[in-house]
Amino acid sequence: MGSAFSRLYGPKGWAALGAVACVIFVVFPLLNLGVPAASPFHVSAYWVTLVGKIMCYAIVALAMDLIWGYAGILSLGHGLFFALGGYAFGMYLMRQIGADGQSRATTTSIAHHQNESEFPWQWWSSDSFWWCAMLVVVVPGLLAYVFGYFAFRSRVRGVYFSIITQALTYAAMLLFFRNATGFGGNNGFTDFRRILDIPIATPQARMTLFAVSGAVLIGTLLLGRFIVTSKFGRVLAAIRDAEQRVMFCGYDTVHYKLFVWTLSAVLCGIAGALYVAQVGIINPSEMSPANSIEIAIWVAVGGRGTLTGAIVGAGIVNGAKSYLTQAFPEIWLYFLGLLFILVTLFLPQGIVGLARRWTRTG
């Protein structure tokens, strides 16, 4: 097992990964907590949250890359799994507001939306951290499993699959916009105070969440690498390239697709939970079809079919987004639109593919 693990990357790869881990776990905490705020080397809370958020997006991009880049299934509904994970964990965070003794928001905004002293049934046991942490994994996973089982068994594929995943997230968005659904309607969840009874706004809590996100990201990367380099991963790539032939060779492609599809949804759910804890808000617009398509463009920009590409793409697009939406809000959509067009026309392998071509030729 140990040797299988060390074989995931070459020496250079492990060195690069170690460097990234060092930045996440040592440099960032030191510069944020250890360096005084006046120093030019100080990393502000804004940056910690921003990078933490982008790491969550990178996990989603990895999940997307696993099914799109390696299994050839383009999902336009991954925003749904992300949001479901976020909502599941958001429920816990909302209940924690109540634990804040002198809090002004003791009657949570949920109770404000529906004047019932009893929480609706969906909120059963939601004051338990472990229950909600389990929901983060189980709800997206179960939904993806059931949806995928029927879809793959009926051999819904290609564009049809993309369109029904879009219908799925659209339907879920409409559902969550209703106040009667019991998840805060339009406003969703926000105004969190505590996590595990620790105030969430302190630098230490923020840095802990940041480090956890980093650890999950690195774990996801290694898991993804393990999957795509295994025999399983080869079958997935074969399904992507010629599904009918794989079926004629005697493989039951449904199970392969279903496994990676469910895994992908679970990873999205975990990313969503980490995202909510750091960004501090979740609402139904996370489920809008536009958000899900944006996930696809992160992967496409970075280079699908390469795991590092997914991370690079998520970083570049979201970095550009947070810069452009602040500096030039009106050109952001032009930029994003052009990115979609240019990448599909001229960069089918993404940035990583381009870099590889350069290093090979030059």
Place this chain on the structure above:
Amino acid sequence: MRILLIVLTFALGSCASAALAQDAKTVEKLAFGESAEKVEAVAALVAAGDEKSAALLQALADGELYTAGKRVLIVRGEDAMDAATGVKVAPLPEDREEITVNNRLRRELGRALAALKLVSPERGARFAAARELAGGAEPAMLPLVKKALAKETDSAIKRLLDQIAAALELKAGDREARLAAVRKLAASHNSNTKTLLLSFLEAEKDEDLRVEAQKSLREIEGRLAWGERAGIVFTSISLGSILLLAALGLAITYGLMGVINMAHGELIMVGAYTTYMVQNLFRGHAPGAFDWYLACAVPASFMVAALVGMALERSVIRWLYGRPLETLLATWGISLALIQGVRTIFGAANVQVENPVWMSGGIEVLANVVLPWSRTIIIFFAAAVLGGIWLLLTKTRLGLFVRGVTQNRAMASCVGVPTARVDTLAFGLGSGIAGLAGCALSQIGNVGPDLGQAYIVDSFMVVVLGGVGQLAGTVYAALGLGFANKLLEAWQGAVLAKIAVLVFIIFFIQRRPQGMFALKGRAVEV
């Protein structure tokens, strides 16, 4: 009209001295009384029912009635006259104060004026007045209504007045009159009558009357239910026609050509904004012909959207044929850029597109069912567009080429079909139809940069449900979705209906991945 009344008031005021004493008291009550007294005064004036009362009430409604010391004045511009005597007052008193009209009084006034208009010589005014009163009339108006009823010749107004009279009798008449009224009300189409009878049932003690009232109530409910059903059928067909229009273009670009055009919704938006531009041009340069701007907007929106579509096909989509997922992403990018482009040019807010006069209003089929002209016309418009596409695809050379390229591109090319140009033209055709949809949608909904986003999911659902490459399937799917949506909406509300329909489509595609009307043979595995 109002000036005529004033003149009449002068004439009457000088000769009708007998009525003056009574009148002066009413006027005083109207001007200085408490709220309840004012309402009484209004009722008294209606009961009098002459032109002078009408002028007085109109003046009060228009805020032209003033008090000055003990006197009550009707002030119009620089002229003032005493409301009770009709004597001209000059100069204008300095210490005059407007008589305020609170909400309750204003409602009473509206009805009172309507009641007085029942005897107007114009049919339209009488009809409007009768409809206003059908919403609720005061017992004091009964003599007036009866008077109007005796004079009325128009059968529609007569029916309405009959109903109003019956409703009033129900409140105030003796047993015989109430019985007659209950029976008469059974013929009503109005949902107000239902509430009226329900409240009557609660108050009434007489057993016979109650039985009669219940019978009438059932009859009315039956009729109202039919009206509601008819209304649902109409809105279903209307929604179906809108979905059809939105999806027809996609049925060509996606269904026939296999291009996943996520910018389809934005082509609809382009059509809607073209209509807006044409409307502005007409308003600016030819206000006289404003009612006919649509005649120009329809071809214009087709052309503009078609040109945009052809430009997109030539520049982007052409390079992505055979790679549907990449096409999806690229066209999504196009849609984002188009949305932002419209925002930059026209602003992020919705723009105002006005209906021409002949499209506003509606046909009243039953009392509670009014079919708006705009929606009715769009149903026919959708049918016409459908017919046009069918003719184009089956009867013309271009249609033959499109079908040929769809079925076997290599073979079509071999026999000399210019496939590249056919692609461009077919995409332009699909886009142009999206533009037509936008032109139609601008007449019934908001026109804003997000217009297309609302329709893209729906249009894809229609095409996928109907089966790719099938015009007939698209029609059935659009109408089917229209009905499913509206029936569920009547039952569970709009949002749940929409969710249910989406979930249904998801399940449907699982069972029949190729849609309702699947193409058979080689085309299936493309």
